[in-house]
Amino acid sequence: MARRETPEINAGSMADIAFLLLIFFLVTTTMDVDSGISKKLSEKPPKDYVPPVIKERNIFEVNINRNNELLVEGETMKVVELKEAAMKFIDNGGGDGKIVDGVSTGACDYCKGDKNTASSDHPNKAIISVQSDRGTEYGMYIKVQNELLRAYTELRNRLALDKYNTSYDVLEKAYKKDRKNEELKAKVEFIKTSYPQIISDAEPSSAN
């Protein structure tokens, strides 16, 4: 049989096919990055562990009941007010800081709080204790955590602005990009230790 010339394939519909595929992938693509409130759990205490005695005034007690109502230091409060209250507590600076490696950190010289002797001594001693009920809605719990974190962020930003003329967010971002930069690292570490996030989650009370 005589060889016939192979006919050229019509490529006109290729674009259509490609479009079809493109639309499929466009629709199925999810570009969500997983983000969330990060928490560090405390290590499991040994059986014979005796918790250290902490002064009542260094604990900021937040209770959430199963009706999602907030009780802060014995008083009912709305979530909107929580940030202010927490900031006031953390930034109080009414006494000396804790002892790190045998050296006392002394009074808080960057705090701008009331120096009330009935509130926290120093940001590194101020503990926020969140006690929720088993029946508390998870959304409410996150809201409270978020407000508390916002209080810390605002304080950190303020301190960073005073000290280095940039906000803490900017500092941290710059450090993440350039991890070898010792100067940035020192700055970030300083702000972090000045206002450490000490939020403890007490075991929930059981709902009946």
Added chain:
Amino acid sequence: MSKFGKKKKPMPAVNTASLPDIVFMLLFFFMVTTVMRETNLKIQNPTLPNATEVKKLEHKSLVSTIYVGKAKEEKFGKGDKIQLNDKIATADDITAFIYNERSQRSEAEHPYMTTSIKADIKSSFGTISDIKLKLRDVNALKLSLSSRKAEEIKQ
């Protein structure tokens, strides 16, 4: 005016020969970036809470996800359910789940492993607390409570 009085020339056809190339380029981009969901959700797709102070999870390969929400099928019963991998499980299974996740990664990466909890806002805190206690038992201390980034929280 003479400028507008000119006779119109017929519009030249736009050359579409390079259109497939452009489309293919886009196609490859989306093909490469697409991540198909690996796990089938046995629970209803959780409505994540909104928060302003969120951090991105950086190493995706080191994240193990726990879903919490209501089951899709009625046979699992009502109330909050925990989903590990493809199965509805109880809080007691978390120990095994974490050990399994660890065995898939090298020893050096274990301290950087993060557990991400994707829970529905309507679920109760008790379930989350159970999970936390189990995670603490197996020393998986890095935790991320998955939430969507919001600029401002509506109260």
